[in-house]
Amino acid sequence: MRKQTKWAVILGAAAVMTFGACMTSFASNQGFVEEDGNWFFYERNDVVMNEWRRGKDGVWYYLGDDGAMVTDAMIDELFYVDSHGARVLNQWRELESVSSDTDLSWFYFGAAGRVTKASNNSEFTSTTIGGKTYSFNSNGEMQTGWLEITTGNTTRTFYHGEDNDGVRVKSSWAFLTEKDDDDSDESWYYFGSTGNLTVTKANRGSGTRINGRRYFFDDEGKLLSGWIVAGTPSSTDSNGLSVLEDSLPDAGSIGVDNIIAYSDENTGLMQTRWFQAEAATAIGEGDLKWFYANNNFEIQTGLRTNAINGKFYHFSKWGVMSTGVKDLSNGLYSFGSDGAMRTGRQVVTDTFGEEFTAFFRTNGTVSTNSDTRGTGISRSESGTLYEGGLLVKAGEGQRFAYAEAVIKEGEGLVTVLVNETGRIQTNRTSKDAGDVYIRTNNVGQIIGLGTTTAKAQEDANTRNAVYDAADLFGSISTSAGETVRVSEVVWADPTW
Numbered sequence: 001m002r003k004q005t006k007w008a009v010i011l012g013a014a015a016v017m018t019f020g021a022c023m024t025s026f027a028s029n030q031g032f033v034e035e036d037g038n039w040f041f042y043e044r045n046d047v048v049m050n051e052w053r054r055g056k057d058g059v060w061y062y063l064g065d066d067g068a069m070v071t072d073a074m075i076d077e078l079f080y081v082d083s084h085g086a087r088v089l090n091q092w093r094e095l096e097s098v099s100s101d102t103d104l105s106w107f108y109f110g111a112a113g114r115v116t117k118a119s120n121n122s123e124f125t126s127t128t129i130g131g132k133t134y135s136f137n138s139n140g141e142m143q144t145g146w147l148e149i150t151t152g153n154t155t156r157t158f159y160h161g162e163d164n165d166g167v168r169v170k171s172s173w174a175f176l177t178e179k180d181d182d183d184s185d186e187s188w189y190y191f192g193s194t195g196n197l198t199v200t201k202a203n204r205g206s207g208t209r210i211n212g213r214r215y216f217f218d219d220e221g222k223l224l225s226g227w228i229v230a231g232t233p234s235s236t237d238s239n240g241l242s243v244l245e246d247s248l249p250d251a252g253s254i255g256v257d258n259i260i261a262y263s264d265e266n267t268g269l270m271q272t273r274w275f276q277a278e279a280a281t282a283i284g285e286g287d288l289k290w291f292y293a294n295n296n297f298e299i300q301t302g303l304r305t306n307a308i309n310g311k312f313y314h315f316s317k318w319g320v321m322s323t324g325v326k327d328l329s330n331g332l333y334s335f336g337s338d339g340a341m342r343t344g345r346q347v348v349t350d351t352f353g354e355e356f357t358a359f360f361r362t363n364g365t366v367s368t369n370s371d372t373r374g375t376g377i378s379r380s381e382s383g384t385l386y387e388g389g390l391l392v393k394a395g396e397g398q399r400f401a402y403a404e405a406v407i408k409e410g411e412g413l414v415t416v417l418v419n420e421t422g423r424i425q426t427n428r429t430s431k432d433a434g435d436v437y438i439r440t441n442n443v444g445q446i447i448g449l450g451t452t453t454a455k456a457q458e459d460a461n462t463r464n465a466v467y468d469a470a471d472l473f474g475s476i477s478t479s480a481g482e483t484v485r486v487s488e489v490v491w492a493d494p495t496w
Contacts, residue, residue, distance in 0.1 A: 030042050030044075030045075032055060032069075039068065039069040039085065040063065040068060040069070041063050041067070041069075047067035048063050049063055049065060049066065049067045050065060060086070061081065061085045061086065061087070062081055069085040070085060071083050071084065074095070077098075077139075078114050078115055079109065079113045080093055080113070087109075087113040089109060090109070090111055091108075092108050093106070093109065095107055099139060105139075105141035105142060106142040106164070106166060107140045107142065108134065115140040116129075116134075117136050117140035117141075118137055119138070123149070123150070124136065124138075124149050132167045133170065133195060134160070135147055135149070135158065135160055142160075143160050143166065144160050145159065145161075145163075146158075146176075147159070147160055156196045157196070157197035158195045158197065159191060169191045170194065171191070171192065171193050173189070173190050174189050178222065179220060179221075188223035189217075189221050189223065190210055190221075190223070197221040198217055198221060199217045199220070199221050213269055214269075215269065225264060225266075227262055227277075228262065262293065262297075262299065271297070272294065272295055272297060273292065274290060274291070275292075275293070276289065276290055276291070277289065277291060289321065290320070290321040290339060291321065292315065292321065299315075299319035300313075300315050301316065301317050301318070302317070303333075303366070304366075305365075305368070311340040311341065312340070312341040312373075313339050313340065313341065314326055314335060314339075322335050323335050323336065323338075324349065325349070325358075330375060331376050332358070332360075332376035332390070333360065333374050333375065334358065334360055334376075341360075341374045342360060343361065343374055344362050345357065346358050346359070346360060356390055356391065357390075357391040357422070358386070358390050358391065359376065359377050359384075359386045359391075360375065360376055360377070360389055361373055361374060361375050361376075375389065376389010376390065377389060379406040379407065379408075380405060380407045380408075380416075380444075383424055383426070384423055384424065385403055385405050385418050385422055386422075387403070387405065392418055393421060394418060394419055395420075396420065398420065399419065399430075399432060400418065400425070400430055400438070402417060402469070403418055404469055405424075407424075407444070414443065414444075414445050414466070415445060415467065415468055415469050416444035416446075417430065417438060417444055424443075424444035425438075425440050425444055426440055427440065427441065429453045435451070437449070437451065437452060437453050437455070437456040438456060439456040439460045445466040445467075447463065447465070447467070448461075448463060
């Protein structure tokens, strides 16, 4: 041990000079006199007892009950004399513990030789020795391990190293056995510039800053890692902070708003920007997911309307980055495998793996309003019809289908004819599965019906109006003077 080495040097130096070399035996029985191997101190021919006397070497010695110089002993529980009887100054000594009959404890004797100890009205005292801080109890015994010191109404927690160390840990991390833990579990702790144990104060959602980085600690000072929870998931956390344990909760176990941050499992560092972690929900347990936290460590949820590196993202209520198609409250969205919002014409896949064609608005701002950038459109785009983002088309074998749609943005619904690929049939006559010929205008509206192409055109010329949705049910009397029945009136739905 370091102290033992230092003491060996001190004692070795002391051993060079024997007590006899420093004292003089006087025939007049004055001062120090050696008698039968013991040293006594005479004044006016009387032996001095139970008092200190200084030798010619300037060192103080103690004379005991019988007047003999005392060696290797505590005096009045304040001083210590060594094997030569000299009062120990500025030295450590490992002596029999006052608090135990068997253990040894370390004591420190200062410049005047007085043992360092707490006053009668204090449990502990702390002092700096050799540039390091130590604490001692009222018996003068050096303290080790965890130590709580109360001053007034304030109790502070310190750590004073292992046995035979005693140095207070300051401005440093330490991986220690947890306080009052019979299972010897270990955790990371941080001790500030005075050695005070760091905890994260209640309701401090931004954590505790250490060397420019932020961490979370519970009320016992243990570094929290993983999903940090505020509220009352654990009644033992008086400051309202804890971490989700091995049994991850279902969505209803705690409110999502209780999850306030994530710290790296290995370093404890609070995460900002992109990071991967196990989802804080039983859904997807064991799988690593992508999350994003802002500069205040807040886990992002919902549709993010501010771009991240020029791209837009959506996160679940637990903060998991979304991929694929999401049917949100304001419309259908598509997100790539990298989570970035996709716009324009896309091929999307449903939960069963079936592919569909969709179109998502390419312009405007991203918001939670309907019909904004990224939402699935409900209108015609480049001659193809979409509803709620999904392609509207006739079913396989149906050839054509009818749909109500917005052809021009800002205008109302009209009834148009679409084929099996979703193309709106404009300025043409088409034959449906029931041998009815259907004439459309330049936007795809149905303007004429007949049993031949000519009669469909004649109906269009005479009618000079469009057929609306109600017209297409049942038998229809055309202006050409015939009754036709549109075969299997099929209203096309988004192909989802």
